[in-house]
Amino acid sequence: MSRVCPQHTGGGKPAVGRRRFVAALSVLATVVVAAACGSSPSGSTGDGGYSGTLVVASFGGSFDEALNEVVVKPFEKKYGVKVEVVTVLTSEVMAKLRAQGARAGYDVVQFSGGQETEAFELGLISPLNGEVATNAADANPAAKRADGKIAPAYAFNTTGIIYNTDKVRPAPTSWDVLSDPKYAGKVGIPDISVTAGQNLLISLARINGGGESSIDPGFDALPALLKNSRSVFGDGPTMTQLLGQEQIVLSVFDSGYGYLLAKKGLPVRFAVPDKGGVLYGLTSQVVKGGAQEKLAWEWVNFQLDPQIQVAFAERAGYAPTNAKAKVEGELKKLLPLSSAIDRLEPSDAKAVAENRAAWTERWNKIVGKR
Amino acid sequence: MASDRTLSPETRERTTAPALSGGERGRSGGRRRSRPRAWLPLLPVTALYLVQFVLPLAVVAVTAFQTSAGPGVITSDLTLGNFRKVLTDPFYLEMLGRSFVLALGTAVLTVLLGYPIAWALARGRSWMRTVILVVVMTPLMTSSVVRSFGWMVLFDPESPILRFFGPLADERTGLMYTMPGLLIAMAHVLLPFMVLTLYGIIDRLDPTLEHASLNMGAGRVETFLRVTFPLTLGGVFAGMLLVFATAISTFVTPKLIGGTQYRVLATEIYEQSVQLLNWPLASAMALLLLLIAALTNFVYASLTRRIPGGG
Numbered sequence: 001m002s003r004v005c006p007q008h009t010g011g012g013k014p015a016v017g018r019r020r021f022v023a024a025l026s027v028l029a030t031v032v033v034a035a036a037c038g039s040s041p042s043g044s045t046g047d048g049g050y051s052g053t054l055v056v057a058s059f060g061g062s063f064d065e066a067l068n069e070v071v072v073k074p075f076e077k078k079y080g081v082k083v084e085v086v087t088v089l090t091s092e093v094m095a096k097l098r099a100q101g102a103r104a105g106y107d108v109v110q111f112s113g114g115q116e117t118e119a120f121e122l123g124l125i126s127p128l129n130g131e132v133a134t135n136a137a138d139a140n141p142a143a144k145r146a147d148g149k150i151a152p153a154y155a156f157n158t159t160g161i162i163y164n165t166d167k168v169r170p171a172p173t174s175w176d177v178l179s180d181p182k183y184a185g186k187v188g189i190p191d192i193s194v195t196a197g198q199n200l201l202i203s204l205a206r207i208n209g210g211g212e213s214s215i216d217p218g219f220d221a222l223p224a225l226l227k228n229s230r231s232v233f234g235d236g237p238t239m240t241q242l243l244g245q246e247q248i249v250l251s252v253f254d255s256g257y258g259y260l261l262a263k264k265g266l267p268v269r270f271a272v273p274d275k276g277g278v279l280y281g282l283t284s285q286v287v288k289g290g291a292q293e294k295l296a297w298e299w300v301n302f303q304l305d306p307q308i309q310v311a312f313a314e315r316a317g318y319a320p321t322n323a324k325a326k327v328e329g330e331l332k333k334l335l336p337l338s339s340a341i342d343r344l345e346p347s348d349a350k351a352v353a354e355n356r357a358a359w360t361e362r363w364n365k366i367v368g369k370r
Numbered sequence: 371m372a373s374d375r376t377l378s379p380e381t382r383e384r385t386t387a388p389a390l391s392g393g394e395r396g397r398s399g400g401r402r403r404s405r406p407r408a409w410l411p412l413l414p415v416t417a418l419y420l421v422q423f424v425l426p427l428a429v430v431a432v433t434a435f436q437t438s439a440g441p442g443v444i445t446s447d448l449t450l451g452n453f454r455k456v457l458t459d460p461f462y463l464e465m466l467g468r469s470f471v472l473a474l475g476t477a478v479l480t481v482l483l484g485y486p487i488a489w490a491l492a493r494g495r496s497w498m499r500t501v502i503l504v505v506v507m508t509p510l511m512t513s514s515v516v517r518s519f520g521w522m523v524l525f526d527p528e529s530p531i532l533r534f535f536g537p538l539a540d541e542r543t544g545l546m547y548t549m550p551g552l553l554i555a556m557a558h559v560l561l562p563f564m565v566l567t568l569y570g571i572i573d574r575l576d577p578t579l580e581h582a583s584l585n586m587g588a589g590r591v592e593t594f595l596r597v598t599f600p601l602t603l604g605g606v607f608a609g610m611l612l613v614f615a616t617a618i619s620t621f622v623t624p625k626l627i628g629g630t631q632y633r634v635l636a637t638e639i640y641e642q643s644v645q646l647l648n649w650p651l652a653s654a655m656a657l658l659l660l661l662i663a664a665l666t667n668f669v670y671a672s673l674t675r676r677i678p679g680g681g
Contacts, residue, residue: 091647095442185527185542191630193645230543232630241519247526357441357646365461367630 046080050295053082056108056284060087061236062260066316075302081295090115097124102289107296112157112282113195114349120150125285128152132297135304135322142341143281143321153281154303155318158337158344159190159199160272162239162258164249172271175207178250179224188242188251189225191234192363196253199278201359202347207276212351215359222366232367243268255337259317262334272340279344281321313338434653442647452654462638462655469635470662472552473618477610479557480564484609487561488568492575510562518626521555522546525627547631555627556617563616564609571605607674615663635659 056072058064064085072083086106094115096104101124109125119125127149130136139152161172168183178187190197204225205211205218226232230248233239236257242248243266258270284303286296302308309320314331319338327338337344437447456462491502509517524531525545532539538550545551575598583593624634635655643652 089644091441091645095647098442193630193641231546234625234630238522238626238629241522245523245526247528353441357648360641360646361461364630364633368461368633 047078048295048298050079050081050292050298052292052295053084054107054292054295054299055084055086055105056110056299057088057093057106058085058110059112063256063316066312070312070315071303071308074308075299078302079295079298083299094119094124097287098122102287102291104287106287107290107292108284108299109287110282110284112280113198114280114347114352116150116283116285117146117349118353119285120146124288125150126288126293126297129286129294129297132294133301133304135301135306138306138322138324139304140321140323140341142279142344142346145281145283151283151285151300152304153283153321154300154309155282155312155316156279156321156337156341157282157318158255158272158277158279158340159196159203159252160255160258160270160277160337162243162251162253162261162268162270164243164246165267165269167246167249171269172250173274175203175273175276178252179228181228183250184228185230186247186249187225187229188239188248188253189229189232190239190252191232191367192360193234194236195280197363198352198356198359199280199347200252201363202278202352203273203276206345212348212355215355219362219366222363226367240266255319255335256317259334263317269334270336272336272344274343277340277344278347279341280346282318430653430656433649434657436650438648438650442649444649449650452651453658455651456655456658462635465633465635465638466658466662468549468633469618469659472549472556472624472634473614473666475549475553476556476560476617477614479553480561480613481606481610483557484561484564484568485606488565488572491565491569492572506562506565509558514559514622515626517559518555518623521551521558521627525551543631546627547629549632552624552627552632552634555623556620559620559623560613560616563612567609567612568602568605571602571608575601604674607670611667611670614666618659618663 058067064087067085072085075081076083090109090111090113093104093106093109097106097109097119109119111119116125120127128136128151133151136152140156143153143156145152161175161177163172163177165171167186168177177183178189190200192198192201201215201218201222202212203218204221205215208217208221210217231238231242233242236253239248239251239253239257240261243251243261255270255272258268261268262270284300286293286300290296303312304322306320306322306325309322309325310327310331312318313320313325313327313335317335319335319341320327327335332338433444434452435448435450437445437449437451439445456466487502487506491499491506494502523529525539526532527539527542527544529544532544535545535550538548539545540548545554579597579601580593583597584590588596619636621636621640624632625637625640628634628637636659639652639655639659642648642655
């Protein structure tokens with residue numbers, strides 16, 4: 001062993017080999033770094049003299065595909081920057097922002113469950129910068145967040161009923177269809193761990209004389225639905241599978257998802273029930289003290305742009321929030337939410353946040369017992 | 371071992387050879403110099419183990435005694451409340467019981483299914499071995515999500531295979547969200563571990579022992595029950611322990627097959643830690659699960675010591 005590889009000689013053949021190897025490595029490293037720098041935009045080509053990377057927290061899956069196509073790529077081109085979309089649970093982002101603030105590394109955080117109000121109260125996100133985000137002035141009043149002190153929602157979504165157009169006739173108009181004996185064993189219910197399940201509970205409470213702050217009527221109505229249900233699913237793909245195989249013909253879920261399923265060719269449509277529905281919005285909020293605050297506001301403004309919103313509606317099935325965004329023709333038919341916004345009510349984000357754990361435990365006990 | 375007395379000297383040497391040569395190596399190497407060298411290669415993995423396992427586990431152990439003040443917020447007030455909640459609320463207690471029954475049931479089921487397979491693998495013709503190996507190993511190479519989605523189709527109330535399960539299946543949901551369904555899906559996932567463990571033991575078993583038994587007038591069944599099976603019991607227990615420990619902590623299959631209606635502790639830990647951010651409660655559940663696994667391990671180890679060929 002020691003004859004082949006002398007340990008204390010500086011000059012032998014192996015040492016030269018090592019030196020050459022190190023040299024080769026450093027050349028390689030230089031090339032890699034140069035390539036990486038070359039691919040990142042230098043800043044002078046886009047609008048506003050921005051440079052660097054904008055880190056955006058997002059929801060993942062097919063949503064991010066749509067976001068990438070409709071928002072990220074045109075934004076990168078316009079401003080000559082790089083956008084890094086990070087998939088992360090909202091609850092996790094909140095925990096990280098609370099612990100580390102801007103050091104958590106996010107510039108923009110997207111919310112869908114109303115947590116932006118809480119984030120603002122905790123001082124984690126910036127107040128609305130109307131000078132950069134000029135499109136905020138055209139937002140639908142229902143899109144306003146924290147009395148207009150922070151960025152408004154850039155897209156509307158609601159929880160309603162996805163139904164099989166061949167098997168469910170007439171098209172559903174109210175939540176009652178879920179407990180209709182005609183569809184016994186053919187109904188899908190989202191678990192409370194997803195927003196749609198939470199909204200279903202609130203809707204049930206609302207149509208039975210309660211609401212977010214008096215949830216009991218919602219829980220009282222739940223067993224009748226469960227009696228009819230085939231599955232209480234915890235994610236969209238499971239529901240898609242059940243719908244695709246016609247194990248269920250009715251399901252409660254989000255309008256955007258219903259739109260995408262219809263676009264993929266499943267014989268389904270989305271219906272907005274006449275009463276009790278929850279309107280919720282997707283918002284992009286700017287993390288306070290982030291290195292790219294101004295660029296982050298450009299991102300917010302970009303998502304509030306009417307043309308981008310219509311493109312996003314077409315691609316992902318969310319309704320625009322900008323009053324100047326026009327939804328017409330075929331899109332309007334596939335997007336019933338766009339004409340139902342006025343009769344839907346947002347949920348009380350604060351009550352939801354405060355009660356979520358208790359509701360979840362109560363829900364789980366009812367669902368698990370059947 | 372009673373059967374040792376009937377063995378030829380040659381056979382005895384074969385069965386004990388590995389132990390002897392190992393001892394010899396240790397002696398000839400010289401203790402002073404070989405000892406540091408023995409732990410040196412373990413250094414990287416020990417460091418990794420400390421950072422990746424011991425440290426996080428210590429954090430979990432501490433967190434389990436802290437108090438949750440809302441989602442994602444922990445106060446350092448020490449409490450036994452998290453454990454009390456899991457151990458007194460019938461909802462969580464039932465989940466704990468389910469996890470245990472599921473793990474034990476899967477272990478038993480994989481032995482029943484895996485023993486004949488391992489036997490055929492060890493004693494069958496070579497083409498048969500290839501076929502069996504491929505069939506047994508395929509589940510390991512498939513994503514557990516895909517595998518579970520397959521079962522979801524088969525467990526549907528309208529599925530043709532459900533007729534064979536009759537009263538085990540639920541009228542409305544079939545085998546979905548039921549213990550039998552979970553057991554089948556879990557046994558499918560973990561069968562390879564059992565088969566490979568048993569295969570190693572059966573393959574090493576000296577066929578002359580069985581020949582001797584047959585020669586002395588025992589029938590095939592008696593030979594199996596009194597010679598072959600007892601000699602492979604060590605493998606049976608090792609395989610069961612492996613399957614049990616894996617099954618009690620498995621998350622994906624119970625999440626998809628048990629869903630939201632039939633929860634086990636592993637899926638509840640996920641929900642509490644990732645969805646509801648009640649880390650103290652999740653930590654307490656995790657510790658309890660670990661405790662069950664450790665206790666089972668201990669009981670098994672003491673049982674195995676009394677078994678010929680085990681330990």
